[in-house]
Structure formats: C-alpha cells, structure tokens
Amino acid sequence: MKKLSIQTNSTRRIQIKEVRRTFGNGRKVSLFTLGTMRALASEAQMYAVLKEACLAGINHIETAPAYGPAESFLGKALERLRKTGLQPKGGWVITSKLLPGVGLHEGKQQLKSILKRIGIKRVDNLAVHGLNRADHLDWAIKGDGADLFQWAKDKGLIGQIGFSSHGSFSLIEEAIESNRFKFCSLHLHLLDSKRLPLAKLALQKEMGVMAISPADKGGRLQEPSKTLIKDCAPISPLELAYRFLLAEGISTLTLGASIPEDLNLAKKLARAEEPLQEIEKRSIQNLHEASRERLGNTACEQCQACLPCPNNVPIPNILSLRNLLIGHHLEAFTKERYNLIGRAGHWWESINASACEKCGECIPRCPYNLPIPKLLEETHAKLVDSPRRRLWG
Ligand code: SF4
Ligand code: SF4
Structure with a gap:
C-alpha cells in the first residue's frame, strides 16, 4: 500500500493511503469507480462529484456516450479540476463504452467523438456497452467491432478492451472464455450473487472486474427496507454489500454519485480491501437466514x-x-x-x-x-x- 499524495496548486496537501487494484492489463484502479450517469444536470454538478471522488481516493471514472451529456460535462470538469491542481496520483483512469452493432466507419467516428468530448488523446479502457445478445458478442470478436478495436489499438487510441453485460450467464461465460477481453462490468450483488462465479472466472483469467452499481441495482440499498436494515445490523446494508464484494476480490465497484455526499461511504471504505471481519460475516449470515425463513420452501x-x-x-x-x-x-x-x-x-x-x-x-x-x-x-x-x-x- 503506497501513500497517495493529492496536491492542490494552492496550499492544500492531502495525504491518504492509496489502495489500487489490478484491472486487466491496464492501469490500476481504486476500489470505487465514479459512475457518471447520475450527474447529468450540469457541468457544475459533474465537477462537484468529480472533485469529491478525487478527495475520496478514487482514480477511476466510468462514462459512456449513451449517458447523454455525461462525457461533455466530464471533459469540462476534468479540465477545471486540472487547473486547480487536484489530481489522483498518476492521473485519472477513464473507461468509456460503445454500443455494439455499429459499422466500422461509424464506430471510428464515435470513438473519436468520445476522445474529443472528454478532452483526452487515448481512453484507458473501452468497453462494449451492453454485450447482451449473441450477435453483440459476434460483432465484438469477429465483426466490425473486432476491426474497430484493432484499428483503435493500432492508432494508440485505446488501452484495453472489455465489455459490460446484462445478458445471460452462458453468454457472459462465452465472452469471458473467448479471451478477447481484458475487463468486464457485471451485475454482482450481495442479495443476488448468481453471477459471482463469472466474476471469479474473469479474475482467474486476469481480467479486471467492475461491479455495476451494487447500490442501486443491488436492491436500491441506498434506501433499504426496514427489514433489510434490521437483518444487516449493526452494519448498514450498503456498507455490507460493498464490503462483501471487495472481500470477494472484485476489482472495483461503481458508484453513480449525484451529489458529493453520495461518496461518503466510498471515502470511508477507500482502503477496505481486507477479508471480511467476524462481525461482517455474522451480519451476512443473519441476512441470509432471515430471508430463508421468510421464503420457507419457496x-x-x-x-x-x-x-x-x-x-x-x-x-x-x-x-x-x-x-x-x-x-x-x-x-x-x-x-x-x-x-x-x-x-x-x-x-x-x-x-x-x-x-x-x-x-x-x-x-x-x-x-x-x-x-x-x-x-x-x-x-x-x-x-x-x-x-x-x-x-x-
Ligand atoms: S424455479 Fe426451480 S428450476 Fe427454476 S431456477 Fe428456480 S430453483 Fe431452479
Ligand atoms: S407453466 Fe408457465 S412458466 Fe412453466 S413452462 Fe409452462 S408456460 Fe412456462
């Protein structure tokens, strides 16, 4: 664990311990990733969450053209933050995504537009956005997508290639086994861990694994039911979910912040990569036992x-x-x-x-x-x- 020095060009110097995890062949990433899909109201909103993310020890940002103005706002926010001198050590690691199915020419244009909007010459990680069907996988590994990725690599416009998927278990498994991707973004949740074996498979293959929105998509854990709070006590459901995934070795967890306060828990857990403690294990066991009891044999x-x-x-x-x-x-x-x-x-x-x-x-x-x-x-x-x-x- 190295010391991370975050320095501003004024007088402020913040010393926090850096925890970074391997992410495929790419640059190492923080335990949390700033998702940009919830800061779409204005450039000022994006700036506020980006700045807070940096202060929370985050170095990884995830965005996509499909998130409306996210990339433009991000580009402007990055530029503004750069001027203050506030940066993660080694700079930001950026992941963007392209929807599958586009032709080669259109794909090239889309990638160039991504770089232009964000204001970068090369994007660290480029993912197929929603590899949800067999034809999407075909596009990525033997269709125009494959040609596009090769072109982008040859031109030095991208680092590594990955995918996000909401698709079936077998499709995701096939994508991982194709050995064509260096990272993946999957639905991995404390309350629904059926895709965890896929994450483990990807990690075994030295791919980076990003959990898609473990809070919101994991059961809207930022607004948990009273039952869930009681079952997880004394730990909050969201904290327990984050700790569960980090202890399972998931490379990084996305957090779609809309206000700086949304990053409070990421700040608290910025270095929480150790195995589960006894109290956490007990809470997870209680949680599952209580659920079993309510469901009975159904x-x-x-x-x-x-x-x-x-x-x-x-x-x-x-x-x-x-x-x-x-x-x-x-x-x-x-x-x-x-x-x-x-x-x-x-x-x-x-x-x-x-x-x-x-x-x-x-x-x-x-x-x-x-x-x-x-x-x-x-x-x-x-x-x-x-x-x-x-x-x-
Ligand atoms: S309904 Fe039965 S067979 Fe179908 S997934 Fe559930 S447990 Fe398995
Ligand atoms: S009983 Fe309903 S769910 Fe089951 S196979 Fe028939 S149509 Fe499908």
Whole structure:
C-alpha cells in the first residue's frame, strides 16, 4: 500500500493511503469507480462529484456516450479540476463504452467523438456497452467491432478492451472464455450473487472486474427496507454489500454519485480491501437466514433448470425478484424492476409472468419442487404496476 499524495496548486496537501487494484492489463484502479450517469444536470454538478471522488481516493471514472451529456460535462470538469491542481496520483483512469452493432466507419467516428468530448488523446479502457445478445458478442470478436478495436489499438487510441453485460450467464461465460477481453462490468450483488462465479472466472483469467452499481441495482440499498436494515445490523446494508464484494476480490465497484455526499461511504471504505471481519460475516449470515425463513420452501435457487419455457417466461429472473420481495421486503425496488420488463430493449427481460399459460412443463424440471406457475402468478399480482422507464436510453 503506497501513500497517495493529492496536491492542490494552492496550499492544500492531502495525504491518504492509496489502495489500487489490478484491472486487466491496464492501469490500476481504486476500489470505487465514479459512475457518471447520475450527474447529468450540469457541468457544475459533474465537477462537484468529480472533485469529491478525487478527495475520496478514487482514480477511476466510468462514462459512456449513451449517458447523454455525461462525457461533455466530464471533459469540462476534468479540465477545471486540472487547473486547480487536484489530481489522483498518476492521473485519472477513464473507461468509456460503445454500443455494439455499429459499422466500422461509424464506430471510428464515435470513438473519436468520445476522445474529443472528454478532452483526452487515448481512453484507458473501452468497453462494449451492453454485450447482451449473441450477435453483440459476434460483432465484438469477429465483426466490425473486432476491426474497430484493432484499428483503435493500432492508432494508440485505446488501452484495453472489455465489455459490460446484462445478458445471460452462458453468454457472459462465452465472452469471458473467448479471451478477447481484458475487463468486464457485471451485475454482482450481495442479495443476488448468481453471477459471482463469472466474476471469479474473469479474475482467474486476469481480467479486471467492475461491479455495476451494487447500490442501486443491488436492491436500491441506498434506501433499504426496514427489514433489510434490521437483518444487516449493526452494519448498514450498503456498507455490507460493498464490503462483501471487495472481500470477494472484485476489482472495483461503481458508484453513480449525484451529489458529493453520495461518496461518503466510498471515502470511508477507500482502503477496505481486507477479508471480511467476524462481525461482517455474522451480519451476512443473519441476512441470509432471515430471508430463508421468510421464503420457507419457496426460495428459487436460481439454478436455471426450469428453462426453457415454451412461452419464454424468464422464470429465474422473475422468481429472483420474488426472493427479494418476500425475503427482504424490497417492494419499491422489485416493483420497479418488474415493471421495466418489456420496456428496456435488450437491457432486461421482455416477457413477464403473465405469459405463463400453466402448461406445467417447467414443474418436473425444478429440483426444488417449486410450484412455479403458482409462484409466477402470485408474483405478477404483487408486482405489476404502471409502466416505468429506464434512467437512460
Ligand atoms: S407453466 Fe408457465 S412458466 Fe412453466 S413452462 Fe409452462 S408456460 Fe412456462
Ligand atoms: S428450476 Fe426451480 S430453483 Fe431452479 S431456477 Fe427454476 S424455479 Fe428456480
């Protein structure tokens, strides 16, 4: 652990201990990554969170053209911060992303625009933004995406290539096993850890692994239910989730700050990379035991054995929401996720539980003897609501 000296060009010098983790073949990154998708109101807002991120020991920023004005605001905020002299040691590490499917020429233009907006000559990490379908993987490893990445590397415009994915387990596994990527961004959560084996596989292959929004997408843990607070006590659900992932070796956790105060916990945990302490282990055990008790023998173990459904009902994902609703009383979060089904393109499921025609094909496949059609019907009745929209796109 080295000492990080953050210096301003005035009189201020801040000494904090630097903790950086290996991230693929690229430059090392802080335990937390500043996500830029929640600071879209103004350049001043982006500046405020960027400055606070630096003071919190963060050196890694994640952005994307799909986040509206994020890259332009970021470019201006970086320039303004540079003038104050406030910088992480070694400078910022920047990750941006390109949506899959674009042609080679268009992709080149998009990459040049990214660099221009952020005001840099080279982006450290470029990810396929939402490698969610098989054709996206094809694009990246043998289509125009592959040619684009090679061109960008030859020109020195990018460091390493990775992907973010909301896709199926098997697709992500195939992407990792392709050995074409040096990092990945995945949904990894304390309350839903089914993708953790993929993260471990990626780490074994010396890829960097970034957890996508463990707070918001992990159950909106910044606004936890009373039940969740009680089950995690004496540690807050969000802190426990962060510590769980860091102790599992996840390279870095994204945190989409909209105000500087959103970074308080990142500041507190900027060096918290040690194994879980006994008190943390006990809280995690309590949490899981309490959830088990509420779910009784209706917990879906996420084994996927019930698939495929002839009506394409995504049984495990719907029952995962049920696990969160019954097990942790995350009503607002699960309602929001359920009602996004069919309204978020390839970023989330397109068919909800109402498509179940009770054919019964899935029932004998479930090793836990779950009454799947009945659970789906109940879940739909509890969660269906008015339509919601994604934050972006
Ligand atoms: S019972 Fe419903 S969920 Fe199960 S296979 Fe049939 S349609 Fe699909
Ligand atoms: S087979 Fe049963 S336990 Fe496994 S994912 Fe399907 S419903 Fe859940």
